[in-house]
Amino acid sequence: MPLITLDNISLRFSEKVILDEINATIKKGDKIGLIGRNGEGKSSFMKVLAGIIYADDGNLKVKNSTRISYLEQQPPEDNDYSLFSVVAHGLGDTGLLLANYYQSLQDGNIEKSSLLQDEIEQKDVWHYLHQIKTILNRFKLDPEAKLKTLSGGWKRRALLAKAIVQEPDLLLLDEPTNHMDITAILDLEKMLKDFHGTLILISHDRSFVKGIVNKIFDLDRGKLSVFDCGYTEYLKRKKNLLNSEELENARFNKKLSQEETWIRQGIKARRTRNEGRVRALEEMRKKFVSRRKQQGQVKIHTLEDEKRVSKIVFEVKKISYKINELELVNLFSLLVLKGEKIGIIGGNGSGKSTLIRLLLGEISPYQGSIRRSKTIQLAYFDQMRESLDLNMKAMDFVSGGKDYIDINGKSKHVIGYLRQFLFTGKQAMAPIKMFSGGEKNRLMLAKILSQPANLLVLDEPTNDLDVETLELLEEMLVDYLGTVILISHDRTFLNNIVSSTIVMEGDAIIEQYAGGYDDYINQKYENLIGKYKKHSESVLKSKSQKTSQKLSYNQKQLLKSLPKMIEDLENEISIAQNLLSEPNFYQNPDAQNLTIKLREMEKELEVHYDQWSELDNGQ
Numbered sequence: 090m091p092l093i094t095l096d097n098i099s100l101r102f103s104e105k106v107i108l109d110e111i112n113a114t115i116k117k118g119d120k121i122g123l124i125g126r127n128g129e130g131k132s133s134f135m136k137v138l139a140g141i142i143y144a145d146d147g148n149l150k151v152k153n154s155t156r157i158s159y160l161e162q163q164p165p166e167d168n169d170y171s172l173f174s175v176v177a178h179g180l181g182d183t184g185l186l187l188a189n190y191y192q193s194l195q196d197g198n199i200e201k202s203s204l205l206q207d208e209i210e211q212k213d214v215w216h217y218l219h220q221i222k223t224i225l226n227r228f229k230l231d232p233e234a235k236l237k238t239l240s241g242g243w244k245r246r247a248l249l250a251k252a253i254v255q256e257p258d259l260l261l262l263d264e265p266t267n268h269m270d271i272t273a274i275l276d277l278e279k280m281l282k283d284f285h286g287t288l289i290l291i292s293h294d295r296s297f298v299k300g301i302v303n304k305i306f307d308l309d310r311g312k313l314s315v316f317d318c319g320y321t322e323y324l325k326r327k328k329n330l331l332n333s334e335e336l337e338n339a340r341f342n343k344k345l346s347q348e349e350t351w352i353r354q355g356i357k358a359r360r361t362r363n364e365g366r367v368r369a370l371e372e373m374r375k376k377f378v379s380r381r382k383q384q385g386q387v388k389i390h391t392l393e394d395e396k397r398v399s400k401i402v403f404e405v406k407k408i409s410y411k412i413n414e415l416e417l418v419n420l421f422s423l424l425v426l427k428g429e430k431i432g433i434i435g436g437n438g439s440g441k442s443t444l445i446r447l448l449l450g451e452i453s454p455y456q457g458s459i460r461r462s463k464t465i466q467l468a469y470f471d472q473m474r475e476s477l478d479l480n481m482k483a484m485d486f487v488s489g490g491k492d493y494i495d496i497n498g499k500s501k502h503v504i505g506y507l508r509q510f511l512f513t514g515k516q517a518m519a520p521i522k523m524f525s526g527g528e529k530n531r532l533m534l535a536k537i538l539s540q541p542a543n544l545l546v547l548d549e550p551t552n553d554l555d556v557e558t559l560e561l562l563e564e565m566l567v568d569y570l571g572t573v574i575l576i577s578h579d580r581t582f583l584n585n586i587v588s589s590t591i592v593m594e595g596d597a598i599i600e601q602y603a604g605g606y607d608d609y610i611n612q613k614y615e616n617l618i619g620k621y622k623k624h625s626e627s628v629l630k631s632k633s634q635k636t637s638q639k640l641s642y643n644q645k646q647l648l649k650s651l652p653k654m655i656e657d658l659e660n661e662i663s664i665a666q667n668l669l670s671e672p673n674f675y676q677n678p679d680a681q682n683l684t685i686k687l688r689e690m691e692k693e694l695e696v697h698y699d700q701w702s703e704l705d706n707g708q
Contacts, residue, residue, distance in 0.1 A: 094150040095150075097146065098146070110146075115287060122320060124306065127555045138259075138261060169236075173232035179251035189205055243437075245267065270436045278300050282300070303318075369568075402572050407420045430572075432575055432590045441593055444593070468544070470534070483521055483532055516528075527555055544573075545569065547574070563582065
């Protein structure tokens, strides 16, 4: 039986149709990605499911006793609640009782805690106390910390713990990765993969969505399309649908407006240009690798040739920086040339923004030097967020009140320019206060990319942006002739743009890798494997030399062959385990035979290890 059935659900805000006679079924175990452009009504759809707002028409059927938890996009106002109280409130009245009891203990109020203890025993809810503590520990949250003292990423982590503590049947998450660093995103991704309930997720982090969902709900102009597949397959099917829509608009029972047609053509054009964009990105990465090879083991050096000197944007030599006793940068060197696209990643608090401020000269290192180009014209995305006047028209914000703006030496009408950023003419003339968070970010990007800058510094530009805007921004940044330095936690975004990645490892350790996020992971893995193999070979060689005098010829040959035999057997075991971990594999008639074979291989592996240990000791 389905958990929730939507029967002709409709919702309108003033004249705008948000949900137009939607029909869908949400089943137990579904992990659904809710996809749609900014302003399409995804958050409103979530709130209808959560019972926060009610549909104008239609019927929402929820299975009896279904527990629903909802993590909204915008966290609540800061308050003085401890994280224990915040998480406990996810259990309703029971959680409130436990939170009061916990606080009375912290305050040393023996009389109050004794009364509350009696009430907890009468209601037999002690086990929920353990549940709250388990969730806090799982999310690495300090129960006594105050919500108002946390960063944006840690606030979302606390609120997610609150949503999960009641072990909901249906978990609704609206942009859960906003303000989280990559490590936290990967932790959350694993957690949601292991979540046994039903999940509906709004996120524009394509890698995140791809790793979790098994079904897509596509909300487009009020209509909901259901794709019973993962994200990658959905992209193929959606592209085919858009092509069919272009040929047969009648299937939507109405003509597309001129501006909607333009938007759709823009999407199609961008996707046909993807191949050229990929080639440009590959060329950038080849140039970076080539330069690193020329420099050898020395990370930075002065370039004497005048033509090459003129290409330098930043030359950083062994800089160090710390705040009080916390060292964020230690003897770091870097060379940034004109036209490079550099990504910066790392945990919250690792020093990403500090590194940007050092490069721009806002703060100075206590050791080392930074040489900057004298011709830098900077456009800084983070600064733009403070300059939004909500009562100003969008077009006036971008153009400074003019009808035309200069883009790459060409005069362009501001409304035509804003159409490149997926704004309609009506939206261009609307006040900014009418825009969603994603639309405001898109507007700020339109402003910053209209400036005559040769250095773009973008601090987490992807927050709240929908997938279509991300694709548009990716294209613009790859085509951009100036230098780009960006901080982002969006793995796909980094993969599609940057020629190299600076990784803030923590403890003031900073490394630079060729390519995007996936390239960094692969290089780091290869480096670790190389070090491990080198160490293992050294140890084996040393031990073999010690024991070679004590072993017979046959024993020596067996000792020599055992590492390869063990490696091959471990690979076979890994393949078998991966096959058996697939949910559908047990429908295969060979599943039982493979299970038996796996046990035999594991026993054989133990025998090999015992042999290796005995021979290695010369027995």
